[in-house]
Amino acid sequence: MAVYALWNNKGGVGKSYLTFQIASEYALTHPEQKVLVIDLCPQANSSIMLLGGMLNGESVLNRLSENTNKTTISGYIDDRVRSPYSSTRTGSGYLVRLSEYNPNMPDNLYLVPGDESLEMLSSRISKAAQPGPDDAWRIVHLWIRDLINDVKASWGQSDTTVFIDCNPSFTTYTELAIAASDRLIIPFTADGSSKRAVRSVLSLVYGFVRLKGQQQSEFFLNSRLYSLAMPGIYFYIGNRLTQGEGASAVAFKAVVNGIGEEIWQAWRVATNNFHIHPTGSGAPANQSAFKKMFQYEILDANSASVVSSALGIPISTLKPGTKAVLRKEVRVNASQLEKQRPNIQELVNMIE
Ligand SMILES: Nc1ncnc2c1ncn2[C@@H]1O[C@H](COP(=O)(O)OP(=O)(O)O)[C@@H](O)[C@H]1O
């Protein structure tokens, strides 16, 4: 059980979609646990999917964020802006039990919803991290850790599995998400800029310097200064893989291999930036064992993903047939689902 952040320094790679799929599948296959999603993205895409999809999810989210007492991440951040250096222990007050809003969600899955006002709070978080006690930076960067501890305390549990959906840009609340997590899942897609984004992750979080004279990020330097542990890389996921032998499938492979090479080099420089799994495994002895441990591929789910995210029904419980999405009929083929389901299930099986 651990805290997983899904992050890449790039939008549109599947962070929110995979947070939705992975968290709901994980909760479904671990009914004995309470599972938490924290949405630290102002776009709140994963919250909308989890809360019931494009129509229902969005209106529920509006209600949750309209209240003067918001039940969203911004409500908690507001508390902490008022009390930056002393934990408010209010985190569990921002929890939403998803099955109360979305009948397709397992009973044991909870969410601290995202909120568009997070963007406006960003500068206040930065301000709090500067003045104050000597270790203000560290204390502020532990706000989300504190939130998780509040939730665990309210559940009477010492451990729980948490998935954090992140904003693509490396803003202060993304820093808080990274600082709160033990393990990092990096999704990417097969476009040219994905490699640059993965390089950015390696430099922003782990201090890799590629070019002469390049500066290390303030986040990396401060994390060293204040002994804040960084999450171990758990998976890099080539998402929306195109199957077959066509040009796009070949291009995809080339990108996956290029990024794989980049991450393999990062491993060779500093193995301690990675989280070896499954528990009890030895360190991978060569590049193919490394790939087997850290690389994963998710197929493009085509119309199944559209229906799944629009209606807030996870791939693993989505039934084949024709569904109404915004008054349009969308067909989900059984054969399509049969490919997607094991894909997500196998990935979740490897999440400890
Ligand atoms: N494996 C997949 N198959 C099909 N569509 C996907 C898949 N992963 C993501 N998508 C779609 O791609 C778009 C971008 O994904 P999203 O999760 O919002 O990216 P991010 O959170 O990284 O910005 C969304 O419309 C999402 O539904």
Ligand SMILES: [Mg+2]
């Ligand atoms: Mg997103």
